[in-house]
Amino acid sequence: MELRITTWNVNSVRLRLDGAAALVAEHAPHVICLQETKVRDDAFPAAAFDALGYRHRVLNGIKAYNGVAIVSRLPLNHPGTLEWCGRADGRHAFATLECGVEINNFYVPSGGDAPDPETNDKFAHKLRFLAEMTNWFAARKAPLNRLVLVGDLNVAPLDTDVWSHTALLKVVSHTPVEVAALGRLRASHDWIDAARVFTPPEERLYSWWSYRARDWEASDRGRRLDHVWVTPALADSLTAAEVLRSARGWQAPSDHVPVTVTLEV
DNA sequence: ATGGTCGGAAGCCGA
Numbered sequence: 001m002e003l004r005i006t007t008w009n010v011n012s013v014r015l016r017l018d019g020a021a022a023l024v025a026e027h028a029p030h031v032i033c034l035q036e037t038k039v040r041d042d043a044f045p046a047a048a049f050d051a052l053g054y055r056h057r058v059l060n061g062i063k064a065y066n067g068v069a070i071v072s073r074l075p076l077n078h079p080g081t082l083e084w085c086g087r088a089d090g091r092h093a094f095a096t097l098e099c100g101v102e103i104n105n106f107y108v109p110s111g112g113d114a115p116d117p118e119t120n121d122k123f124a125h126k127l128r129f130l131a132e133m134t135n136w137f138a139a140r141k142a143p144l145n146r147l148v149l150v151g152d153l154n155v156a157p158l159d160t161d162v163w164s165h166t167a168l169l170k171v172v173s174h175t176p177v178e179v180a181a182l183g184r185l186r187a188s189h190d191w192i193d194a195a196r197v198f199t200p201p202e203e204r205l206y207s208w209w210s211y212r213a214r215d216w217e218a219s220d221r222g223r224r225l226d227h228v229w230v231t232p233a234l235a236d237s238l239t240a241a242e243v244l245r246s247a248r249g250w251q252a253p254s255d256h257v258p259v260t261v262t263l264e265v
Numbered sequence: 266a267t268g269g270t271c272g273g274a275a276g277c278c279g280a
Contacts, residue, residue: 011271011272011280012271012272012273015272036272036280038272038273063273063274064272064273064274064278064279065273065278065279065280066279110279110280112279112280122279210269210270210271210280211269211270211271211280212268212269212270212271213269213270214269254271255270255271255280
């Protein structure tokens with residue numbers, strides 16, 4: 001069967017219900033992984049997702065900040081959430097589909113402004129978070145694992161993942177220390193960067209554009225912060241990966257757009 | 266070099 005999984009940082013799920021319907025019309029995902037839902041689980045807009053056909057859910061929301069959710073048309077087995085860096089701050093949810101594919105949805109800390117872990121606690125937290133993820137996946141590594149890791153990883157690793165490599169070398173999201181940390185995470189389970197299988201690394205590819213731009217499309221100062229990764233056991237199953245760039249131009253857009261990976265499982 | 270805009274909360278903080 002075909003399996004489509006979308007990751008989307010919504011920046012408030014309650015404000016993106018029209019966008020969610022548009023996403024379903026465009027990509028028809030079986031599973032949607034949301035970040036920055038910014039809502040407690042008891043206030044999650046469950047009815048709206050029921051109406052769209054996503055009746056299975058794993059919620060890990062907190063008031064006002066962060067928050068992740070997995071909503072699915074397919075049953076979600078062994079659902080759960082984990083705390084990272086000792087904080088219950090709504091950054092991870094996981095579940096396994098009946099086909100055996102395990103989905104992990106992450107919202108990695110943004111990291112604040114100064115790319116210096118000595119002076120900026122948020123940046124130190126980001127690096128610790130990526131290191132914890134790395135150790136966790138390395139400890140679970142097995143050749144037959146069919147895992148999917150998606151989310152807002154808040155790092156744009158390639159030169160072509162940002163509008164200007166040189167301009168962003170000292171900007172949090174593209175600094176060498178973060179890119180190296182993300183590289184270690186990728187090596188932790190030999191993860192395959194699905195979007196870069198279908199869009200060559202020479203080609204620019206973004207999933208986020210700042211709200212502060214006068215004209216996001218004209219300036220096109222984007223970054224690829226949102227990722228879909230699969231383990232080697234799923235390499236032969238990959239059939240597509242697509243960034244829904246047009247979503248940035250929707251009414252009341254998130255600053256991130258959905259990214260969808262398609263697998264034949 | 267700077268400030269630009271969102272969202273959620275509550276009279277700023279995080280992105």
